Amino acid sequence: MNTNTAEPSIKQVELPRSEGADLHLKGITKRFAEFIAVKDLDLTVPSGTFFALLGPSGCGKSTTLRMIAGLEAPSEGEISIGGKDVTALPSHQREVNTVFQSYALFPHMTVLENVAFGLKRKKDKQAMEKARAGLDMVELAHLANRRPEQLSGGQQQRVALARALVNRPQVLLLDEPLGALDMKLRRQMQMELKSIQTEVGLTFIHVTHDQEEAMTMADVVAVMNEGRIEQMGAPRDLYELPKTAFVANFLGKSNLMRGTVTGERDGLLEVAASGHKILVAVDRAVQHEGEIVVGVRPEKLHLNHEAPTEATGYNELSGEVIDVSFTGTTTEYLIDVAGIGRIGTFAQNRGQQAAEVGNTVYLSWDSAHSFGLAGDELVNAGVDKT
Structure with missing residues (x-):
């Protein structure tokens, strides 16, 4: 086990691949009083895709993510995951998990207890075993008994990721998850997040304002502006042949x-x-x-x-x-x-x-x-x- 002070790399362990799900947004509009944050958005993300929503602050990308998560209700339109209409379902009934920039770890729990939290709420009898496997996946098993405040920012980010992945959601939502990290660690985590996504086979929806981050990690990038998607495609295609x-x-x-x-x-x-x-x-x-x-x-x-x-x-x-x-x-x-x-x-x-x-x-x-x-x-x- 790597005990150096530098951030360890993800271990190449055998992981069971999850079955991600297609995500469909049809005619999604979100209004806040007189302000329209998202305008008549149609979007399809195939199962197993690393998809990035990229755009400046206020373009509607985080609002779109929150509607997928069930944290906001669309004013109009439908959301389906794996062919199931989830538009009216509360967040806890959707097969999605979210990793936020703030990590949202429980300070009074150990690292292992944080990772096992969702599994215990589901009364999973293998909660602790799966949590240990999740920590092993991000090479933090040796820190299982520490508290979040005893970890670096990069380590906390790994714990939040492990906590989301052990629940095997159909869609994993990433809301600016690397924004609090320094440049060197952020670039390292970009590569490792992509590696994990490839290994576990989940559908990742990643919201970011960082162009390099989206281009480095995503299979498909959608550039948002003023509540609409300006252009969507492979990163190289968008860069080499912009349409606007x-x-x-x-x-x-x-x-x-x-x-x-x-x-x-x-x-x-x-x-x-x-x-x-x-x-x-x-x-x-x-x-x-x-x-x-x-x-x-x-x-x-x-x-x-x-x-x-x-x-x-x-x-x-x-x-x-x-x-x-x-x-x-x-x-x-x-x-x-x-x-x-x-x-x-x-x-x-x-x-x-x-x-x-x-x-x-x-x-x-x-x-x-x-x-x-x-x-x-x-x-x-x-x-x-x-």
Whole structure:
């Protein structure tokens, strides 16, 4: 058993796989007086999926989780788990368990008693045996007789997780469960939560505002904004091909440029943007005529000190460096491009010549990395203004 002060890793023990359940939300709306927190939400989460609800504070993600848990009643709509309508069922009659950011451990009970609590309420004759197995799963069996206040934050989080898992719910709900942990431990727990979910086979619904956390752990991510799902899919798909400006800006950073479609050739849209011609693949654009918004991720851009001597087949822009930020592994640049505005990019620090404020530089990127959004999109939607 690991007795080091560092947080131990999850043991690779043989665990019986649970049968998770499909989760269906149909037409879910939640009103608080005049405020609508969730608006006509339809959602299906297949059994055994690690699903993340991602969005800024106030977007409706925690309210959605509380309705699934039975802690809030929807104003309209239906919720079913495993084909059973649970909309009107109280929380204790639903096959769900919730792990909160606060852990909600009982301070007067030992760690083992905390894990066994739910099983004892169900009068499970094997409550203590199952609780010990749960602690063994998260490698905390050696702390079974301690009180919660004697544990670190990471250890308390593991106890809360074990307590939820030993009840073998059909759906496990995670409400910002890693928010109270420091960065290093949070990243470790991200990997371990995913490992546990894969082992036990449960349906996990994870609510978070942390983009990296959702992208690292989830099979499917739903980005919420103002009570609605803006876009849903695999993390890579959402990042590489956002469908709205909010998703493009909330999941990482994006350079968004307004332009007008002037033609189409060889599967590419030609877009005029303040005197610049930008190409975007037809199948990577949600709109194919009129004014559109073209985007490209900062890391897709190549920064050069010299102008290309011949046509490269890439999109090309030039501008003046107005800001340089050294971040360790990379150097981030902000370039002012005439007519378009500020474009951000970064370069890996590999000993190459760095650009300086005031330098004229040349940017290029493959049209396969452009994406096209609707012309009525607000280019600052989803930008963190803090």
